[in-house]
Amino acid sequence: MSTIDYKSRSKSSEYHDLLHVVSTPEPSGALVLGGVGMGKTSLVDAVMGSIGLSEPAMKLYCSPTLASVPYGVLSPYLDALESVEEPVQVLREINHVLASVPDSDQPRIVVVEDAHFLDAQSCFVLSTLMENAAIKLIALGTGVLEPESTVGQLAQSPLMSTIVVQPLEVSGTRAVAESMIGGILCEISAGTIHRLSGGNPSFVEALIASSLEQGLLVQDKELDYGPSAPQGIWILIQDGIGADSRLTDLVSEIQRLSTDDERRTMELLALGGPASKRILDCGRFEYRRMTDAGQLVETPDGTVALASELHRKVLRLMIPSQRSAQLYQSWQQCTNTLGVEQSASHMLWGLELGQVFTTEQILEAATSALDEGDYSLAWELCRAGKLAHSSGQGALFEADVLLGLGRFESARNILLKFVGAAKEPHLLTLAFSQLLVVVTHLGNNLPLMRDYIQQWREWVLNLPADTESAKAVADQQYAQQLLDLWKRVNSVNAQFPAAEEFERIINDPEFPDEGQIIARLMYCDAESMAGRSEQALAIAQDAIALISDDPKARTLYETRLLFLQGWNLLQMGENHRAQQLLDTYRYGGKRFGVQHQGVVILLMGLADLLQGRSQLAVRRFAEAVAELRFGDPAQVLVCARNLHAMARQYGGGLGTGSSFVVFESPSQYPGLLGETPSHQRVFARGSAATIGRPKGNEKLKDFPVFERMALAQRVSHLSDDELAGSKDLKRLMELCSDHEGTKSQLLLQLSKYRARSEPQPLEELAQKAFRSQEVLIGVEALARAAVRYSEAGDSRTCGTLLRQASRVVNEHRINPNKYVARALALTELTAREAEIVQLALSGKNNAQIARVLTVSQRTVEGHLYRVFSKLGISERSELVVAELDFGTVQ
Structure with missing residues (x-):
């Protein structure tokens, strides 16, 4: 096919x-x-x-x-x-x-x-x-x-x-897709296409063709992606591919070429979702052969499912209702025989066939789907079971599901309707709490927040004096306290709360759980900005423990916590731990490409930026911006845009496109899900100040961790003479002394050694930095040590260190700053030296080289001596493994 x-x-x-x-x-x-x-x-x-x-x-x-x-x-x-x-x-x-x-x-x-x-x-x-x-x-x-x-x-x-022949890996899926679109595919979209297709090349082809035809696969050229993608990058803007004739023809062909037993199994799994092996064995459904062939997969919980999600969606629509009813009856017989409980996906199947279930049963099934993170299934159950119209609890649950899907406006509409009609204090408290969560995810609409709080306050004042009412009053006061802190963290020119104010909430055992989570997120923001990364990570870990058993909280806050963990690990110099974290979330989850992946790419870009891979960072940040426009649960879209501009300023802007694009209104992107962008988020404001676009009266020094990033980059370009008495260097040392982590310690040592003439401490620092995977610091330390050796007349040691620096630059795709680039130029060979080296590598001795070039043998020997000094080698045989940089100096 x-x-x-x-x-x-x-x-x-x-x-x-x-x-x-x-x-x-x-x-x-x-x-x-x-x-x-x-x-x-x-x-x-x-x-x-x-x-x-x-x-x-x-x-x-x-x-x-x-x-x-x-x-x-x-x-x-x-x-x-x-x-x-x-x-x-x-x-x-x-x-x-x-x-x-x-x-x-x-x-x-x-x-x-x-x-x-x-x-x-x-x-x-x-x-x-x-x-x-x-x-x-x-x-x-x-x-x-x-x-x-x-x-x-x-x-x-x-x-x-x-x-x-096994299903394609992600790289293979990407190769098929890119050969069809004739361009570069976004990494996240490649993973989404792989998940939807199950790695089946025929599904990849059909999916790409259908997505192009339906306008779901678009080429993004808004930002500069750097020289590796000068024409922009292709992005799958949503995974809801319509079942067109191309896809239905493909699924029909697969069904035609399969045996009766195989067709029956695929239809069951398409209609009812993953099924346990016990049920499949009980109903004599064939699955082992198709699992071995890669058409079916065994999920982590031991159930069997169709490998391609797209295959399941399309086949589900194609099965006649009578056939569906027959399969449902077979499945029911198996579950009754085995005593297996109704799963969420099978209950949805029953509802679609007209089976009758109680509201409690539907709500329980939808809750189990939500517990597993399958918000799409939970939403289908809400719709099929009409939960919003069945009870107040059902309406609140549907609002929770919409929050998880990033549909905040729809959730707000349900909640507003609910608070206008409901009477139960407990449910109304939940509704008002959800309304504030919705508003904080929709931006900094402070008047609207005040209106909700005031409406909430007026409601609790009219409650009778009883125990349930007293709790409702307390919850309203807690929300008022939390909202006050939230406004001060996420408003321009507001006075940032002191640590004691956050600690007061965190240490209050009566404070509601979700309020505890939100307080920790804000506290983590504050500590991250101040460079107290170890403390920020500890706070983030506490928040993770709070959300671990709460599916709704995980959906709303896990991506934000992923960002905060990754940010602080990278700022500390815990690069290995940061990579492990990103690997955990990369290509994972049922909401692949929507929930976590924009943040994963953003953090990968930050890792590149902090290690001097500016051009790669430009592409990563542009890719993150493109993805976050369609789903931004961590509320970092504006920060990503600013980091993209920062990467271009740091030396990556060699592509086409504007240096900085301001994102003013979500109406520019009607397909946007999640947060409407807010320039007042603390990370957005800090990154804006770094690129010279501060908000209000704020300054870069108001965001110490961003100030450290900017100063470290600025002083790295300067020579030792230019650094003497530098206010920037002095301020950088002050910041590094206050900030936590290996990166700050290494930067502080590098700053101190810049003011000294001895090369050995810099050389030792470089090796220490390399062991910590801080390659950018290591390369600069090597370069500065090499220049000192050169100035002291030890050109051979200089050449040895610069060879190592050059090797690291090439291996890690670093874009050298001005100082390092000038230092590396010391190893460049002149045209004559390069000619002599080439002849030496061809096997000619000095006398033969002299005859070829019509110069004296002494001249050849002099040139080779200078080459050996530049490269830090002592024998002709070492030329074979030396990194040769042929310059143009005559």
């Missing part, structure tokens, strides 16, 4: 295994197995193309009808025979047909499609031809090997290799 170029497999083990089979002169063949649409035919085409063949010598098509006919698959080539009863005659005729193929040095390849339907007689003929080295046999089969089948017996031949 897959028709595009097989770049996605060109480095795979399957490709190289099959290439070996067709290339070896010995008799051999291959049985290529895999699920429908996995690209088996494309794999064969790619291998044949690599050896210069456009078509096989013979292509045979098996089918269930021909499976029972002797020599059925070979019949198109046996017309000259009056009878096909004698194997020898058949063998002779097929040899005759093959002999008519033009002579070639390439092997005669016979490809058998759908080989699982191969008849025994044809199998015998083909095996004999392979054994006689007349052909290379490639048999393509669906699923996995059945030993008792004809093709299973063929595979037992020692001449046959069995190759199982």
Whole structure:
């Protein structure tokens, strides 16, 4: 089914295994197995193309009808025979047909499609031809090997290799997608496409084509992506791909090529979602063969599901209601027999078929879906069960689900309607609390917040004097206190709360749990800005413990906590821990590309920026901005834009595009989900001050951690003479003394050593920085040590250190600052020196080089001495491994 170029497999083990089979002169063949649409035919085409063949010598098509006919698959080539009863005659005729193929040095390849339907007689003929080295046999089969089948017996031949084509990895999915769009695909979108397709190349192709047609795959050119993506980058703006004719045709073809048992299993999993192996075994649903073939996957909780989410969505729409009812009845019988409880996905299936459930049952199922983080399923249950209209608790639950989906305006509408009609103090307290959460996620609409608080206050004042009312009054006062702190943290020119104010809330056992979480988030913001990263991480860990058992809180705050953890780990210089954190969230979760991934890319960009990979950081930040426009649960979109501008200022702006784009209104992006952007968030304001666009009367010094970043970058360009008496250097040292973490300690040491003339401390500091993965600090320390050695006349040690610095710069893709670049230029060879080195590398001795260049041997020796000094080497043999930088100096 897959028709595009097989770049996605060109480095795979399957490709190289099959290439070996067709290339070896010995008799051999291959049985290529895999699920429908996995690209088996494309794999064969790619291998044949690599050896210069456009078509096989013979292509045979098996089918269930021909499976029972002797020599059925070979019949198109046996017309000259009056009878096909004698194997020898058949063998002779097929040899005759093959002999008519033009002579070639390439092997005669016979490809058998759908080989699982191969008849025994044809199998015998083909095996004999392979054994006689007349052909290379490639048999393509669906699923996995059945030993008792004809093709299973063929595979037992020692001449046959069995190759199982597995689903594509993310990199392979990306290769297929980019070959179709003719551009670069956003990393997050590549992961989303991989998840939706299950790595099936046919689904990848159909998904890309459908997304382009439906306008869901767009090329973003708004920001500068740097020289690696001068034309911008392609982004999948949502994963709700419509089931068009292309996708339905593909799913229909998969169903047609599958057995009855396989079709039945896929339909069950499409309608009811993942199912336990117990249920599948009880209902005699086939799943093991398809799991081995990559069409089905086993989920972490031990259930079995369709590998492609897109496959499930499309197939679900295609199944007739009568067929759906039959499968539902089979499933019900299995669950009743086993005593298995109704799952959320199966309850939705029942609701769609008209089954009757109580509101309590539906709410319980929807809650279980929410507990597992499947907000889409929870929302479908809310709609199918009409929970918002069934009870006050149902309305509040639906608002929770909408919050989890980032649909804050819809949640607000439900809550406003609820508070206008509800009477129960407990439920009204929850509703008002949710309203404030909604408003804080929609931006800094302070008048609206005050209105809600006032409305809440007026309501509690009219309550009767009883225990339940007293709690409602206390909750309102807690909310008022929390909102006051929130406004001071997230408002321009407001006085930032003292640590004691946060501690007062955190240490109050009566303060509501969600208020405790929000207080810790704000406290973590404050400590992060002040450079107290260890304290900020401890606060974040406390908040993580609070949200661990609360699905709603996880949805609303986990991404924010991910950002705060990653930010502080990187600012501390805990680079390994930061990478482990990002790996945990990268490509993960049911809301891939919506919940965490924009923040993951943002943090990857920050890691690049802090390690001097400015050009890579430009692309990362631009990619993060593009993703965060469509889902920003951490409320860092404006910060990402400002960091993008910062990366360009730091040396990455070599692409096309504006240096800084202000994002004024969400109406520019009607597809935006989550937070409408707020310039008043503390990280947005700090990053804005760093790029010279502070808000109100704020200054860079109001945000110490950003000030440290800016000063560290600024002073790194300056020579030792320029640093003497520098106010920036003095201020940087003050900040580093106050801030926590390895990075600050290394920066402080580097700042102190810059004022001293000895090179050895700088050299030792560089190695210490490298051990901490602080490569940018290490490279600058090496460069400054090398310059000191050079000034002291020790050019050989200078060359040794600069060689190491150059190697680190290349390995880590660092964009050297002005100072490091000037230092590295000390190792550049002149044109004459480069010419002599090239001749030396070719094997000529000094006398021979002198004759070639018509100069004296002493001149050659002098040039080589200077080359050895620049490179920090002592022998001619070391030129082979030296990093040579041929300059243009004459």
